[in-house]
Amino acid sequence: MQRRHFLQCAAATPLAGALPGLASAATTYSAADGWRTYDITTRIDLAERTAQGRVWVPLPARQLGAGASAHQHLVDARFDAPGARQAAIVTGTGGAQMLAVQWADNGAPQQATLVTRVALRDRAADLGGTAPAPAASAAELRPWLRASSLKPVNGVVGETARKIVRDAGAQSDIEKARAIYDWIVANCHREAAVRGCGTGDAAYLLTSGNLGGKCADLNGLFVALARASGVPARDVYGVRVDDSAHGYKSMGKSGDISRAQHCRAEFYAQGYGWVPVDPADVRKVMLEEVKGGLPRDDARVRAANAMLFGAWEMNWMGYNSAEDVRLAGSTAAPIGFLMYPNGETANGRLDSLDPATFRYTITSARVA
Amino acid sequence: MSPDPARRRLLLHGAAAAALAPWQARATDDAGLQPWRPARPPVLNATDLATGQRRTLADFAGRPLLVNVWATWCGPCRVEMPGLNALAARLAPQGLQFVALNHGEMPERVLQFLAEVPIHGTVLLDRSQTLLKTWGAQALPATFVLDTTGRPRLWAQGERDWERPELAAKILQDLR
Numbered sequence: 001m002q003r004r005h006f007l008q009c010a011a012a013t014p015l016a017g018a019l020p021g022l023a024s025a026a027t028t029y030s031a032a033d034g035w036r037t038y039d040i041t042t043r044i045d046l047a048e049r050t051a052q053g054r055v056w057v058p059l060p061a062r063q064l065g066a067g068a069s070a071h072q073h074l075v076d077a078r079f080d081a082p083g084a085r086q087a088a089i090v091t092g093t094g095g096a097q098m099l100a101v102q103w104a105d106n107g108a109p110q111q112a113t114l115v116t117r118v119a120l121r122d123r124a125a126d127l128g129g130t131a132p133a134p135a136a137s138a139a140e141l142r143p144w145l146r147a148s149s150l151k152p153v154n155g156v157v158g159e160t161a162r163k164i165v166r167d168a169g170a171q172s173d174i175e176k177a178r179a180i181y182d183w184i185v186a187n188c189h190r191e192a193a194v195r196g197c198g199t200g201d202a203a204y205l206l207t208s209g210n211l212g213g214k215c216a217d218l219n220g221l222f223v224a225l226a227r228a229s230g231v232p233a234r235d236v237y238g239v240r241v242d243d244s245a246h247g248y249k250s251m252g253k254s255g256d257i258s259r260a261q262h263c264r265a266e267f268y269a270q271g272y273g274w275v276p277v278d279p280a281d282v283r284k285v286m287l288e289e290v291k292g293g294l295p296r297d298d299a300r301v302r303a304a305n306a307m308l309f310g311a312w313e314m315n316w317m318g319y320n321s322a323e324d325v326r327l328a329g330s331t332a333a334p335i336g337f338l339m340y341p342n343g344e345t346a347n348g349r350l351d352s353l354d355p356a357t358f359r360y361t362i363t364s365a366r367v368a
Numbered sequence: 369m370s371p372d373p374a375r376r377r378l379l380l381h382g383a384a385a386a387a388l389a390p391w392q393a394r395a396t397d398d399a400g401l402q403p404w405r406p407a408r409p410p411v412l413n414a415t416d417l418a419t420g421q422r423r424t425l426a427d428f429a430g431r432p433l434l435v436n437v438w439a440t441w442c443g444p445c446r447v448e449m450p451g452l453n454a455l456a457a458r459l460a461p462q463g464l465q466f467v468a469l470n471h472g473e474m475p476e477r478v479l480q481f482l483a484e485v486p487i488h489g490t491v492l493l494d495r496s497q498t499l500l501k502t503w504g505a506q507a508l509p510a511t512f513v514l515d516t517t518g519r520p521r522l523w524a525q526g527e528r529d530w531e532r533p534e535l536a537a538k539i540l541q542d543l544r
Binding site: 047204332349350 | 415475495
């Protein structure tokens with residue numbers, strides 16, 4: 001059973017709180033060890049005020065990576081929702097943590113603020129290492145081999161995966177993942193017209209006719225193809241929080257990050273553990289790094305292609321890897337993934353991909 | 369207006385754009401209207417932008433109905449809207465009703481769009497973003513035709529040149 005962290009205050013009182021059980025504020029994340037610390041502030045101010053207002057705001061994962069390979073710690077999480085009927089940090093489907101707020105007074109502003117502090121450091125898998133990573137159990141890996149609504153592993157996804165693996169002669173987990181990564185970079189492309197990060201519908205992407213999409217589509221396809229090949233894999237849904245220190249304009253965002261959501265992927269290789277990848281960002285560099293785009297053989301693309309199989313620059317933080325997420329208290333269907341603030345009023349769902357009409361902002365500030 | 373076929377685009381609900389590559393051209397005629405045979409009878413549950421009232425298919429019973437599913441961010445939807453307006457005007461004497469059903473956006477955003485691109489039909493909001501899939505489409509724009517009894521008859525996925533006379537003729541022939 002999932003641990004359920006719950007904090008709730010009585011109605012008619014100013015609603016504020018913090019997430020318990022986090023690392024002590026005294027814990028230091030030293031720059032000498034590669035850590036950088038950020039405050040991420042999400043402000044909600046519902047434009048459509050009704051007597052039934054609800055929002056769900058994703059929280060950063062408490063920790064990503066274990067031991068020496070830890071690359072994200074949630075240091076602090078505090079919220080304030082004056083005038084709300086209910087406000088709580090809850091754990092939902094797949095362990096996704098979120099701030100859930102409910103308002104009932106349409107005569108007053110419906111506002112909430114969530115401030116999280118995260119410590120981040122760059123992540124790289126040692127694919128040439130001799131020390132084997134601790135093995136995950138079959139039970140731990142099983143969820144990451146299953147199909148989801150957006151990631152079927154049979155039909156066109158299964159057929160495509162088998163063809164990619166067969167054509168590459170891939171045998172090991174690493175070889176299969178590499179073949180899929182290379183196939184996506186070679187055959188898919190970033191489609192600028194796609195809204196947000198895309199819907200992440202892997203089967204539709206393969207049958208749509210042009211293999212175009214954004215991160216949830218391309219990295220979601222990587223995950224679906226890996227699972228269909230027997231390699232455990234998952235997306236990590238998150239947001240960019242800083243500019244890239246590697247000089248890539250297209251792979252970073254600081255300050256106002258309301259539209260900087262980005263989904264990455266990782267796969268599990270026996271002997272190596274979880275390995276980070278991001279083929280979608282390779283295609284992003286090709287499309288957006290310079291006006292007019294870059295060819296695959298450009299040095300900047302080749303460098304990104306090499307880096308993003310096995311490493312993530314942590315100018316990004318991860319929320320969760322949950323799929324088909326049911327929002328607590330919502331009567332609507334589950335959402336494919338939780339990467340944006342979600343909301344509902346008496347009139348229906350709010351448009352998560354339109355911060356200006358939902359009314360939310362997300363900002364990032366480096367503090368250490 | 370007569371768009372080149374290469375300009376036709378499909379925008380995935382909420383997201384992706386996809387041009388039909390020749391090697392994946394579907395068996396159906398992607399310039400026309402296809403028979404619409406949904407697994408379940410279509411259900412409409414949307415909000416009228418002008419009145420805020422809930423609307424269902426019963427509100428449109430007795431006359432043929434054309435439902436176009438669109439979004440403000442969908443370029444092909446914008447491109448084909450004048451053609452839909454022209455088609456609606458052309459078939460109004462035959463009783464055709466035109467509904468433009470927005471896929472998941474807020475009224476504020478839709479009203480901004482209408483100031484730029486007029487729609488000569490009833491504008492409804494599907495805030496739940498469920499109709500597109502339950503009616504059998506995967507991408508925007510999508511257009512559906514129901515007969516006078518509310519039965520599904522024709523549909524199209526992707527941008528069309530609605531001013532082509534054969535499309536109006538197809539609708540009239542099928543509804544006869």
